[in-house]
Amino acid sequence: MSRTHDLGPAMIKVDDLHKSFGDLEVLKGIEAEVDEREVVCLIGASGSGKSTLLRCLNRLETFDRGHVTICGHDLTGSKTSLHAVRRDVGMVFQSFNVFPHMKVLDNLTLAPMKVLKIGKAEARQRAMALLEKVGVADKANVYPTKLSGGQQQRVAIARALAMQPKVMLFDEPTSALDPETVGEVLGVMKNLAEEGMTMMVVTHEMGFAREVADRVVFMDNGVVVEQGPPKQIFEAPQHERTRAFLSKIL
Amino acid sequence: MVTPMISFDFGQYMPPMLRGAGVTILLVVVSGIAGTIIGLVFGTARSAPLAPVRWLASIYTNFIRGIPILIILLFLYYEIPLLFPYATFSQTITAVIGLSVYSGAYIAEIFRGSIQAVPRGQLEAGEALGLNYVQKMRYVVMPQALKIAVPPGIGFLIALVKATSLVSVITATDLTRAGRNITSANHQALATFLVVAALYFVISYPLSLLGRWYERRLA
Numbered sequence: 001m002s003r004t005h006d007l008g009p010a011m012i013k014v015d016d017l018h019k020s021f022g023d024l025e026v027l028k029g030i031e032a033e034v035d036e037r038e039v040v041c042l043i044g045a046s047g048s049g050k051s052t053l054l055r056c057l058n059r060l061e062t063f064d065r066g067h068v069t070i071c072g073h074d075l076t077g078s079k080t081s082l083h084a085v086r087r088d089v090g091m092v093f094q095s096f097n098v099f100p101h102m103k104v105l106d107n108l109t110l111a112p113m114k115v116l117k118i119g120k121a122e123a124r125q126r127a128m129a130l131l132e133k134v135g136v137a138d139k140a141n142v143y144p145t146k147l148s149g150g151q152q153q154r155v156a157i158a159r160a161l162a163m164q165p166k167v168m169l170f171d172e173p174t175s176a177l178d179p180e181t182v183g184e185v186l187g188v189m190k191n192l193a194e195e196g197m198t199m200m201v202v203t204h205e206m207g208f209a210r211e212v213a214d215r216v217v218f219m220d221n222g223v224v225v226e227q228g229p230p231k232q233i234f235e236a237p238q239h240e241r242t243r244a245f246l247s248k249i250l
Numbered sequence: 251m252v253t254p255m256i257s258f259d260f261g262q263y264m265p266p267m268l269r270g271a272g273v274t275i276l277l278v279v280v281s282g283i284a285g286t287i288i289g290l291v292f293g294t295a296r297s298a299p300l301a302p303v304r305w306l307a308s309i310y311t312n313f314i315r316g317i318p319i320l321i322i323l324l325f326l327y328y329e330i331p332l333l334f335p336y337a338t339f340s341q342t343i344t345a346v347i348g349l350s351v352y353s354g355a356y357i358a359e360i361f362r363g364s365i366q367a368v369p370r371g372q373l374e375a376g377e378a379l380g381l382n383y384v385q386k387m388r389y390v391v392m393p394q395a396l397k398i399a400v401p402p403g404i405g406f407l408i409a410l411v412k413a414t415s416l417v418s419v420i421t422a423t424d425l426t427r428a429g430r431n432i433t434s435a436n437h438q439a440l441a442t443f444l445v446v447a448a449l450y451f452v453i454s455y456p457l458s459l460l461g462r463w464y465e466r467r468l469a
Contacts, residue, residue, distance in 0.1 A: 060374055060377060060378065083380050083382060086377065086378055086379065086380040087380045090378070091375075093371055093374065093375065093378075095369075095371050097369075097372055097374065098375075099372065099375070099390060100394070101393045101394055110379070110381075110389055111379035111380055111381060114381060114385050114389065115380040115381060156375075159375075159379070160378070160379070163379060
């Protein structure tokens with residue numbers, strides 16, 4: 001079931017995006033749009049270009065041709081301030097990438113203090129509130145290496161949220177998790193969606209996509225094959241390739 | 251017939267021997283610190299965003315690592331003053347400069363490797379949070395890289411203790427030179443160099459212990 005709130009204007013706009021790694025063209029003219037407060041799940045087989053597309057959205061990956069606009073920043077020009085873009089765009093990685101040499105709380109306060117120049121007391125207060133929200137407040141003063149994968153990923157989500165982003169990108173956030181901890185991470189993401197966060201999620205969790213996404217985008221071989229409301233994609237896929245993919249994983 | 255005796259007059263020869271050991275320790279400490287600073291700068295420069303900075307750092311480390319320390323010392327002591335008369339220094343200062351330049355190149359390689367050993371995801375997480383290059387290096391990469399650099403760094407310092415013995419070729423009175431001076435007076439090479447060897451061991455073994463302690467602490 002889709003959420004009930006209204007969607008706002010476009011937060012992410014991707015137009016004719018092309019990207020190659022050497023001779024291998026991984027994105028072959030992607031068109032995509034994500035509106036404010038919308039949750040879009042990107043599905044597709046490994047190697048279809050989902051993660052690459054996501055990584056182009058905050059310029060962790062450069063692209064060869066086309067246009068990307070995100071939160072009002074045009075990523076096409078080389079003069080674009082990437083710091084300004086990344087301030088507005090949070091990202092969660094498959095491998096968590098929490099900072100192992102810092103306590104959980106310091107993981108959350110680093111960027112707000114250094115990038116947003118927020119005072120230490122305020123940064124810590126906000127960080128505690130976020131840890132509370134993702135359910136790991138009791139781990140604030142331990143090192144992340146002592147945490148389970150699910151806890152680390154929730155810390156990573158809180159760390160991204162500490163920058164108060166306008167958009168959150170999730171790159172297969174549960175693919176590296178033990179099955180029993182997948183649910184707690186998806187639960188946090190679902191809450192976030194319900195609060196109205198604009199989200200783009202690369203995922204293999206079809207249950208999550210079906211339940212939480214406003215729209216599902218199916219990619220194959222570097223192109224968007226089909227997109228639409230989850231009900232339509234999962235129950236009445238129009239395209240042969242979508243049907244083939246879904247029959248393999250559902 | 252006189253049986254050859256191993257004897258060493260500690261009362262007479264220990265003071266100059268210990269002065270030599272003091273010079274050796276001084277060389278290790280000063281060039282170790284200077285080399286670490288140089289290594290930190292050039293090791294970090296190897297992953298700098300600007301290509302010319304990377305090239306410069308690469309030229310320095312590869313050039314120095316390709317030359318024996320003996321040649322570096324001889325060149326600094328005998329040739330540099332001919333080319334640049336103002337750059338004439340005492341043996342000890344020349345030894346410190348030579349060893350620092352030498353250590354800097356090796357320690358730079360250690361840091362370069364350690365920086366590369368920090369997982370790529372850590373850098374991406376820092377970038378995605380909006381940290382700039384300097385902030386990313388300072389708060390995310392270096393703290394992790396320095397930890398990785400400690401064991402090979404200690405290994406290099408142990409090698410450096412022994413490498414300092416080469417400064418005797420430019421007549422700096424380190425432990426080895428002190429030993430040679432003493433043998434020319436007492437003609438007891440075996441006994442004298444046994445003492446020299448023991449003193450080198452006393453200087454370098456604590457470093458081995460330090461390295462082992464650190465690795466146990468990390469495990």
